[in-house]
Each structure stands twice: as structure tokens, then as C-alpha cells.
Amino acid sequence: MSKQLIYSGKAKDLYSTADENVIIAQYKDQATMLNGARKEEIQGKGKLNNQISSLIFRHLMAAGIKTHFIEELSETEQSNVKVDIIPLEVVLRNFTAGSFSKRFGIEEGQLLPQPIVEFYYKNDDLDDPFINDEHILFLGIASEEELAHLKAEARHINEVLKDLFSKIGLTLIDYKLEFGRTSSGEIILADEVSPDTCRLWDAEGNHMDKDVFRRNLGSVTDVYQVVLDKLKALG
Ligand code: TMP
Secondary structure (H helix, E strand, C coil): CCCCCEEECCCCEEECCCCEEEEEEEEEEEEEEECEEEEEECCCCCHHHHHHHHHHHHHHHHHHCCCCEECCHHHHHHEECCCEEECCEEEEECCCCCHHHHHHHHCCEEEEEEEEEEEEEEHHCCCCCCCCCCHHHHHHHCHHHHHHHHHHHHHHHHHHHHHHHHHCCEEEEEEEEEEECCCCCCCCEEECCCCCCCCCCCCCEEEECCHHHHHCCHHHHHHHHHHHHHHHHCC
């Protein structure tokens, strides 16, 4: 059976394969914000994010983290283990920024004494609301053990990513992760890890991430190319 489109997302299209446990993610040249209210075609972004995300997944796996990444198939495609996505955006913050700064009225760029984990309920109709542990249990999204696992994984991933980005002169301000359950019920890291899903600041405080798009700060692809080149140079 040839590949069939099974899901068309904002940044990726997902295809089934002959193997029911494997999907292909095709990274698209699209940037969206405000739940898709602003949408733009950005030529070359899919290629950059596929490469950056592949590189980061490989790095995380080498550090012992279980992810859905299998193989980079082409400039814009990678194969992934098929999972049922847990409908949570797991956000981890090392510094104040974005919605955290807005919500609490705190200037961006303050170092948090300890990383803070937040959950958002992935639900487009509800605009992905902020959600706490008890809501998650009430809604049956994850069990108490699974929640503990998600937080521990997010913190472990944080140590690995902070170290990786610091080696290329970038500070990992915050990021969003998604996890999924495999056919055997194991929870593994899924979706993507890229400048679309992380805030990365360079030593001068320049935004090396999707805030370039969100805040109209210049060329998204120029900035993502710098991140990719620096990661590649690490070997
Ligand atoms: P926030 O400050 O807007 O809550 O975003 C926190 C981090 O999570 C930031 O690095 C961007 C990332 N993020 C996504 O990748 N997708 C999303 O839908 C949201 C809300 C945030």
C-alpha cells in the first residue's frame, strides 16, 4: 500500500505507510499563529525544520530519551513511530517569556529559579486552554503515573536540550513538547522539536525562533538556517 494522507496539520502532513506502526511526517512551508488565524507560506521552512528536528531527535535518543523518530527520508520527510498523541502541550520554561510574561505581568528574559512545567489542553475549538493536573485526571487525558512520567521526561529533555543549545551559543528560554502512546502503550516523545516549538535567544538577545514570524522581526528561514548550521557544525 502506498502512502495515504491521514492527517493534515498546521506545520506537517502525516501519511500512513505499508507498516501500520510507521507514519511519514512531511514538514510544510507554512507558519501559523493564533490557532491558525494568521497563516503564511514561508518557502524553505519545512526543509529546515525537518533537518533541525531530525538532528535534535537523534541527539535526545543518544541521551536515552525515547522518541518517535526513525529516519530522515528526504529534505522534508521523516519516518516516525505511529502513536496516539496525548492531547496535551507540555510547555517547559527556563526563563520568563511569551504567555507566561503576559499572564503574570513579568518582563521577558527573567531566569526562573527552577524550570516550570505547564500543560495546555490541545483542543482547537477551545483555543488550547491552560489546564492543571486535576483537570487532566478529571478529563481522563492521562493517569497520575503518566503525568508524573511526562513531567520527569520534560525535565530530563530540558537538561539535554539546554546543554545542546548552550554549546551553540543559544539559550533555551522555553519550549513545547508533545507525547504519544505507541501500540504497546508506551509513552514516547512525538511531534517535533524545532525553532517553531522552542524559544531560543542568542547572546545578544536576538530571537532565533518562531518569534521572528510572530513578532515580524525579519526572515524566519535566515534565522532557522543559522540554527541548523550551528547544530550541524557540532557534528
Ligand atoms: P507561550 O509562551 O506562547 O505559551 O509558548 C511557550 C513555548 O511553547 C514557546 O516556545 C512556543 C511553544 N508553543 C508551541 O510550540 N505551540 C503552541 O501552540 C504554543 C502555545 C506554544
